[in-house]
Amino acid sequence: MTTTTEQPTRRLNTAKAMVEAIAAEMERDENVFVLGEDVGAYGGIFSSTTGLLDRFGPDRVLDTPISETGFIGAAIGAATEGLRPIVELMFVDFFGVCMDQIYNHMAKIHFESGGNVTVPMVLMTAVGGGYSDGAQHSQCLWGTFAHLPGMKVVVPSNPADAAGLMTAAIRDDNPVVFMFHKGIQGLPWMAKNRRSVGPVPTGDHVVEIGKAATPRPGSDVTVVTLSLSVHHALDVAEELAGDGIDAEVIDLRSIVPMDTEAIIESVTRTGHLVIVDEDYQSFGLSGEIAARIAEHDPTILKAPISRVAVPDVPIPYARPLEYAALPTPARIKAAILQQTGR
Amino acid sequence: MSASMEAQVRRDLFDQMVLIRTYEEAVLREYHADKKPAFDIGAGLIPGEMHLSAGQEPVAAGVCAHLTTDDAVTATHRPHHFAIAHGVDLQAMTAEIFGRVDGLGKGRGGHMHLFDPATHFSCSGIIAEGYPPAAGQALAFKRRGTDRVAVAVTGEGAANQGAFHETLNLAALWKLPVVFIVEDNDWGISVPRSASTSVADNAARAASYGMPGVRVEDNAVEAVYAAAGEAVERARNGGGPSLIEVHTLRLWGHFEGDAQGYRADLEGVPGKDPIPTYEAVLLEQGVIDDAAVAASRKNASEVVEAAIAFAKASAEPDPATVLDHVFA
Known part of the structure; x- marks a missing residue:
């Protein structure tokens, strides 16, 4: 089910659609904040956070050290205390240096606590190859994450779904792994798929997680x-x-x-x-x-x-x-x- | 030992340590009760690995005396002493250790995975990996403009893990209200710290991250209390994180069933027991008398046995509910 309160659409690339969804949720809920490597002034290596720093300031858009265990773990702890972090793992291929936090903590705390502790957070990460980035920067790995219980895994293919699924992911009380393909972001420095730019509804646009x-x-x-x-x-x-x-x-x-x-x-x-x-x-x-x-x-x-x-x-x-x-x-x-x- | 400390604080520290020891002795008794004659780790009313904290009571008692249940504590695979000292409901905690429906995690967690939102207590069975979430709790407390603090606990073996160092850097960089506690009990299971750690003192590592670090020797509860008091105060007042390493004592094995054949210091261990040591000091200085000691033990025993009885009376989880709680 897709819900949209206002119908007008505009054409955005996927990256811009993601950013708009994040920004709207940050406006709506002060508990939402963003952290990760190069998410501030750079705007995300794959443009997933462009402009957020200027709009929301460094208290809500946090550049982190190159310490994925440290900052993803910090997002988890913040989520258990009621904040709603969006944390970026720059390439999904980097999961090896932080999988303990992702799998033994983010995905299991709700279960181990018998449902008493929720971990409402989004782990967004870039996936995919096709531009000669080699074996450590080109994988998709969604099967690896889907195999492990306790995380939702969303994989949008176009701007409208990226926006609607991001909104749903931020509002979800579970940890959601949001895997966006570099080839659909509409990046100016990578060959563009012609559908990486598409219509995105304005207003409260939510795509329900779990519906093909x-x-x-x-x-x-x-x-x-x-x-x-x-x-x-x-x-x-x-x-x-x-x-x-x-x-x-x-x-x-x-x-x-x-x-x-x-x-x-x-x-x-x-x-x-x-x-x-x-x-x-x-x-x-x-x-x-x-x-x-x-x-x-x-x-x-x-x-x-x-x-x-x-x-x-x-x-x-x-x-x-x-x-x-x-x-x-x-x-x-x-x-x-x-x-x-x- | 400081004679200037308030007598009531000293009596409270003693009572807290007695309660923890009484609890660990009761769990020890229940754990082994139905694992005889042949020890089977998966058998009995309390199955699975069991890491007990006897000997390490001074750390938990000394640190948690400065906390309220609005503060967070993230403990380790050996979590009972910190859970008790931080005020986690003893009955729900015990029911969880027994794997019952009234447990903190309704039987999904077990003794290494105790989560209590009421006191912001949690623990992780993975070495050093409780540190990063503690930094996140502190970040949440700071963002909301509170003076709440997060305490993160590990053992000395964890100080060689990446998560330890990543978190120290992050917490210092962001000036987060965290107190990092390292319990140095000399042993990483069977490996002595001399064979695992390049520095004599993990508190010295704090300097690498620009934060204060102190080491407390001799498992001294009042020295822990003093050091933790400073660190908690600093964190509450916006002064950022601190690191405290306490040279403590693992009185028993790494886990129950550990024969400790590797352990050369075992013969001398009971004599270093911190509770009789502290009891003697307090008796000598007239802070407590024999009647107070007896009352402390009696009260602890009643509380602990009530928790054990509560756990035993609680139902086992229904297998039909196995898939519950994976998602919210």
């Missing part, structure tokens, strides 16, 4: 995906429509909770499933979706599923190698053609 979207309905094959890959899937679907193939594209938008119902409903109609996932293939999101269908009713499938994910290799540096690993439009197209027998 269907940006392209279709009847021949279901493509379940998220984040930047949504755009690749839509591009391919548009191309194949000219060949008489009608692909449905599902944008998961969040994977904890995941809208299993939407996937099953679609696959029940189409009988064919392509999962496109920029995370590693094994032990992750694509396997989980396959398992949920198998648990529900494997006979809804008319053919074995196709997975277009990162094969089990670290993200390579050299462009031809990186693009051999990423879920490119060409790989998505091949999978759809295989499913539809073309």
Whole structure:
């Protein structure tokens, strides 16, 4: 469910949409504040906090030392005392230096306390590759976070959802990991996806966490995906429509909770499933979706599923190698053609 | 020992230490009661790892005497003494240790994961990782313009963890109202500090972060009280964080079931017990008499046994509720 009190929209890039959502919540609730590396004067390396320092001052927009354990842990402690921090982990790849705070503390305190202590915070982090940043700065890793109970995991693909999901995440009483792909931010220094700029509703725009979207309905094959890959899937679907193939594209938008119902409903109609996932293939999101269908009713499938994910290799540096690993439009197209027998 | 300290403060410190020891002895008794003849860590009314704090009472008593329940305490995997001294409800805490529905965490946490929002008490089973959230609590207190403080506790082994150093830097940088406590009980499980730590004194590390650091020797409760008083006062008045290391004593094993074959100092340990030592001083100086000692023990015993009885009477959690409380 998406709720919007005022209807006019304007066109923003995803980064700007995130910033506007954060700013609106900071205006609404004095407990909301932002901290992280380079979130102040720089405005976030991927522009997720641009202008917030000027608007709200250094008491509410805090540049931190390069101490992810220290400042993410501090966000957790502040959240347990009723503040609503938005803390940025600059690249999700840096999770290794602070995973104890994220998993043993942020995600478990509510459970361990028997529900007596809440941890209302947003951990926002940049994900994804495609620009030769190598194996330590290009991962998605949402499957890693989704695997561990106690955190919601949202993964927007476009400006309107980024704004609406950010607002929902800030208002949520649970820890929410907000994973934004660098390739949809609309950054001036990185090749832009044409859908990285889009209409964003004004007013109180909230996208409920846990509901998938269907940006392209279709009847021949279901493509379940998220984040930047949504755009690749839509591009391919548009191309194949000219060949008489009608692909449905599902944008998961969040994977904890995941809208299993939407996937099953679609696959029940189409009988064919392509999962496109920029995370590693094994032990992750694509396997989980396959398992949920198998648990529900494997006979809804008319053919074995196709997975277009990162094969089990670290993200390579050299462009031809990186693009051999990423879920490119060409790989998505091949999978759809295989499913539809073309 | 200071004769100038108010007699009532000294009696309170003694009573607090007696209460903690009485509690740990009762947990020790209950923990082992149904693990005989063969010790099975997962068996009995209290299953799992059990880290008891006997010998470390002076640290908790001396520090928490300066706190109210509006202040926060973040303790370690060995948390009982600080929980008791900070005023956590003993019955709910005990029920949690027994894994019962009336426990602080309704049986989801256990003895290393005690969370009490009423007193802002929490603990973490991960070495040094309770420090960063304590800084965050202090940040919240400061942002709201209060004079509340956060106390963060670790052992001396934790002073070699990154989280320890990241938090000291952050708290000093942001001048947060935190008091960092290091309980040096000489042992990181089986490894003596001489084999783990490059400096003789972890309080010296405070200087690296531009904050005051003091080391209290001899497990002396009144010296802890004095040092903590200064540090808490400094934090309340906007003077930022401080570090206090207390040379304390792990009277028993790292956990119950630890045979302590590695421990060369074991024979001399009971003689260093801080409670009889302090009792003798207070008796000699006429601060307490034998009747007061007996009353202290009797009161502690009644309170503790009531908590144990409460825990035993509480129901075990219904397995059907296993998925509750993952999300708010």
